Amino acid sequence: MPSNLHKALLTWYQHHKRKLPWRGESDAYRILLSEMLLQQTRVEQAIPYYQRFLQQFPNLETLAQASQEDVLKAWQGCGYYARARNLHKLAQQLVFAGQALPCSSVELLALPGIGPYTAAAVASMAFGEPVATVDGNVRRVLSRLFAWEKPSPKQVQETADTLMAQLVNRRGDRDTPGNWNQALMELGATVCTPKNPSCGACPVAPFCQGKNHPERYPAAQKRLQKSLEMVALVLQGPAGVHLELRQGPVLGGLWGVPMEEDPGALERLLARFGLDKAEPVGAVRHDFTHRKLNIQVYKAPYEAKENPRQRPLSRLDRKILKLVETKSLRLL
DNA sequence: AAGACGGGGTG
DNA sequence: CACCCAGTCTT
DSSP states (O other), rough: TTTTHHOOOOOOOHHHHOOOOOHHHHHHOHHHHHHTHHHHHHHHHHHHHHHHHHHHOHHHHHHHOOOOHHHHHHHSSSSSHHHHHHHHHHHHHHHHHHEEEEEEHHHTTTTTTTTTTHHHHHHHHHHOOOOOOOHHHHHHHHHHTOOOOOOOOOHHHHHHHHHHHHHHHHOOOTOHHHHHOOOOHHHHHHHHHHSSSOOGGGGTTTOOSSSTOOOOHHHHHHOEEEEEEEEEEEEEHHHHOOOOOSSSTTTTTTTOOOOOEEESSHHHHHHHHHOOEEEEEEEEEEEEEEEEEEEEEEEOOOOOOGGGSOOOOOOHHHHHHHEEEEEHHHHO
């Protein structure tokens, strides 16, 4: 691979990079936060969370002092809540031990919620370590550059490592590991997109073996969605609604209305609260990546006192409460 | 190697 | 609707 690839991409990046809140940031905590937010999440979705989160938890210490519930409240609606739980846990681990964020990718990798991508991102952008970030963008850009239909993770990682190693031989101000990683990802996010890539505007098209059939590289992933029938029970009284803390991996740490999976869902819910009937309100559909939920919503009067605004809730639970709210208003 | 894990954008 | 997103952790 000619080293002009590096020059072409870095020059393009210098002139075309988007202005993002964490761009040019050198504080490792802020970079880590941005990278955690960006895991499987689009830039536009992450930005408001980044701003609000930093306002509330400006550094590792303030985050460590906070309750998990407050941290999840700041994360609510952003999805993949294990990210927030892990970030909080990581802050507590380090602060309790009197340590700052480690500066090597190997040490970062050992922390909860930090995998190969995030470790490389923080190490390269905050500390200048020459380690390659491999994310969905890099995988796609390299797949097209080398016309790989089914790239193996190993193949992608090794190639990204090689390109980073070649960068280290360059001497310009722009030729930093952080810039290189971000340039590759920025190209994937804005030019070498999954659908309708802008090959005509691509700075590395001269080096690209896949530009005539960009949509073939890499081949699309298959994923199946299971349909699930569920029942949710909204218990409400004058003082509020009944919410419970969700345990386990699904929406863990967030609060929500009682919900069960069919068959027998309604019966179990009624039994749990000693009720003999509830009023059907309507249905809510909600998709996860691997689930299609169809939720029948019921309501019943109950001595309940939670205020949903004061608890971290998922979009799913907000949707359910919203439905009950609008139906109730129509009765007035 | 496969699933699980949220929510939203795009074609 | 299908696929993807600056991934990570658990089977």
